[in-house]
Amino acid sequence: LFSFGNTLQLDKRRVTIPLSHLINAFHSPKNISVSVSGVSVSQNQHRDVVPEHEAPSSEPSLNLKDLGLSELKIGQIDQLVENLLPGLCKGKNISSRWHTSHVSAQSFFENKYGNLDIFSTLRSSCLYGHHSRALQSICSDLRYWPVFIQSRGFKTLKSRTRRLQSTSERLAETQNIAPSFVKGFLLRDRGSDVESLDKLMKTKNIPEAHQDAFKTGFAEGFLKAQALTQKTNDSLRRTRLILFILLLLGIYGLLKNPFLSVRFRTTTGLDSAVDPVQMKNVTFEHVKGVEEAKQELQEVVEFLKNPQKFTVLGGKLPKGILLVGPPGTGKTLLARAVAGEADVPFYYASGSEFDEMFVGVGASRIRNLFREAKANAPCVIFIDELDSVGGKRIESPMHPYSRQTINQLLAEMDGFKPNEGVIIIGATNFPEALDNALIRPGRFDMQVTVPRPDVKGRTEILKWYLNKIKFDQSIDPEIIARGTVGFSGAELENLVNQAALKAAVDGKEMVTMKELEFSKDKILMGPERRSVEIDNKNKTITAYHESGHAIIAYYTKDAMPINKATIMPRGPTLGHVSLLPENDRWNETRAQLLAQMDVSMGGRVAEELIFGTDHITTGASSDFDNATKIAKRMVTKFGMSEKLGVMTYSDTGKLSPETQSAIEQEIRILLRDSYERAKHILKTHAKEHKNLAEALLTYETLDAKEIQIVLEGKKLEVR
Ligand SMILES: Nc1ncnc2c1ncn2[C@@H]1O[C@H](COP(=O)(O)OP(=O)(O)OP(=O)(O)O)[C@@H](O)[C@H]1O
C-alpha cells in the first residue's frame, strides 16, 4: 500500500486517500456505467464513437483521453468522488442521470499521464458542476499533482526546442487560435494530444465557459511547470557555482597550509632549509650580562656593515665564529643581535636538521642553505647545535651519512671568499666534541665564550625582564640575583615569568619580592607541598632545627647573611634557611668555610639541646653531607690542615693507609670542633632560639628583616 500521505483539508477534517482505494474508486464507476447502459462494447468501437448526450441540459462529456486520459463523464467523476469521500455529494441524486459512456479499454494506469489528468478534470468538473464548496476545496488542494506530472513534458530547454521543430507545422496552425501560454502545453510529444485539444476546443460540444476553464487549467499547469523548470535550472546553476567556489577554496587551502608545505619540504629536502629573517628588532641591547662577548662580536657587525673597508688592506676576517657556552646563556640571541645590528638577513639552521637517515639529504640541505645565503650576502648564517652536525662521533649506525654532511659543510665554507660578506656563526655546548677539521683556521677560527652571567649580569637580566611586566618598585633585583648563582639568562627569564604567573594566580596587581622569592625557591628546590599534613610535633622539631641554623648564621662573623627561614615543605625538605653571599664568591677564606660548617651543624645541635639525645632525628643528614664535603676539601684540596700540610690528595683510594687515616682524622677533628662551636652559640642564645622557633611556628616563613626583629627581642607586626 502506497499511502500518499497527502492530507486534504475538508470540513475541518483530515482525509488521507490510499492509492489502492483511489484505483478501486476509478475502476468501479467504469464498470457501473457499462452495466447500467446494458450495451456491450468493444475496444475498437469506442475509439471513434463520439460521446452521446441525452438532453441539451445533460452534462457535457469530456474526452479525457484527448487530454491524455481515458474518457469519463462528469457524472462518473462525481461518482468517483462519492466513492472516495462518501456523503460529500449526498444532496444530489446524480446516479439517475448517468448514461452510456465510452470507456477506454485501456486500463487506467496504462496511460502514463492518466492519474494526473484525472485530477485536473476532477477539479474542473467540481468547479463547473456546481457541487459543494467542500469538494472545490479538495480539488484545489490537489493542485500540486498536475505540476508534478506535467514537468515531465517541459524538462529542459533543449528538449523543448527539439519538440518545437518536430511539431513546427502544427504549431503554426495553433498559434493563431491559442494564447501563447497554451502553446507551451500544445508542444507535447504526443501529436494526438495537440490534435485532441484543438478538436476539443473547436469541434466538440463544450460550452464557451468550459473552454475557458480548460484554457485556464492548462495555462496554470504550463506556468507551474515552467516555474518548476526555472527553479530547477536556477538551483542547478547555484549548486554548480558553489561546488566550483569550494573547489577553488580547497586548492587555495592546500597550497597555503603551512603544515602541508612543511611536510612537503621535509620529505623532499630539496628546497632551502630556512627562510631568512630580518633581525632588525633584536640588537645588542637585548642581550644582557655578556659584555665581553658583545665586544668581540662588535667587529663582526662592522664587517657586515661594510665588507670592503676591511678587505682593502688585505686583512682577512673570520668566516666562522663559534659561540661556546652552557645552554640558555644567549648564544642564539647574540647571533640574532649581530644580524640585527648590521641589518642583514639571518638564516637559522639547527644542526639536527642536517642529520638525516637518507643519503645526500643533509648535504643537499647545506648546499641549498649556502646558495640562498650567498645570493643574499651580506648575511649571517646561524647553525645551532653545531656539534650534532660537526661532531666527532660520526659514522655510527645511527648517523650513516653525517661524514658526507660535514664534508659538504667544509666544502661550502672553503667555497666562498672572505670578502663575500657571509658570516657563519655556530653555537655549541661542547666545543671538545667538534670535528677538528671544523675548528681549524679558515673555518670556525674565532671562538667567543658565552658564560653564565655573574651577579651584575644576573641583576641586569632580571631588571630587563622585570621591565616587561608590572612589578612593585620596591623590588630589589640584586637580592634575587645574589640568590641565583649559576642561573643562565633563560632560567632568569623563566624565574620572572613564573613570579608573574604566581601573582596572577593570587589575584595580585603586580609582582612583588614575595613572588620572586617564591619562584626562585620553586626552581631551586621544587614546588611547595602545601597538601602534606605535617603533625605539630614534626613542625616543632623543624622550627627549632631551622632556627638553629639561623641563629648560628646570625651570630657567626664570617657566615653569609640570612635571606629567609621557612618551615614550609618544599621538594624533599621540610624546611630550610637560605643564606645569600654579598657577592659572587670567587674565593673563600678559611674562616668562611668554617662558618659554613658551623651553620650546617646548627640544625642537629638545636634538636639535641631542645629535645634530648634520644629524640634527635634523621633530618640533619644533608647538613652533615655538606659540612663533611667542606672539611674534606679543606684537608685534601685547599691545604688548610696543619697536620697534612700544603699538599693535595686527589685520589684518596690510592693513598697509603696511614695518609688515609690521617686525612680522616683531620676531617673528624674539623667537624667535631665545628659541632662544639655551634653548641656553644646555641646555648648562649637559647632565648633568641626559642623566640625564633615560635615565630616560625606562627608565621611559617620569615624574611631577613623579620628574623632580625625577632632576634632583637621586638614584637613582629601581625600579618
Ligand atoms: N644574556 C641574556 N640576556 C637576555 N636574555 C637572555 C640572555 N640569555 C638568555 N636569554 C633568554 O633566554 C632565551 C634562550 O636563550 P638562547 O636560545 O639564546 O640560548 P642558547 O645559548 O642559544 O641556548 P642553547 O645552547 O640551548 O641553544 C633567549 O631567547 C632570551 O630570552
Ligand SMILES: [Zn+2]
Ligand atoms: Zn638542617
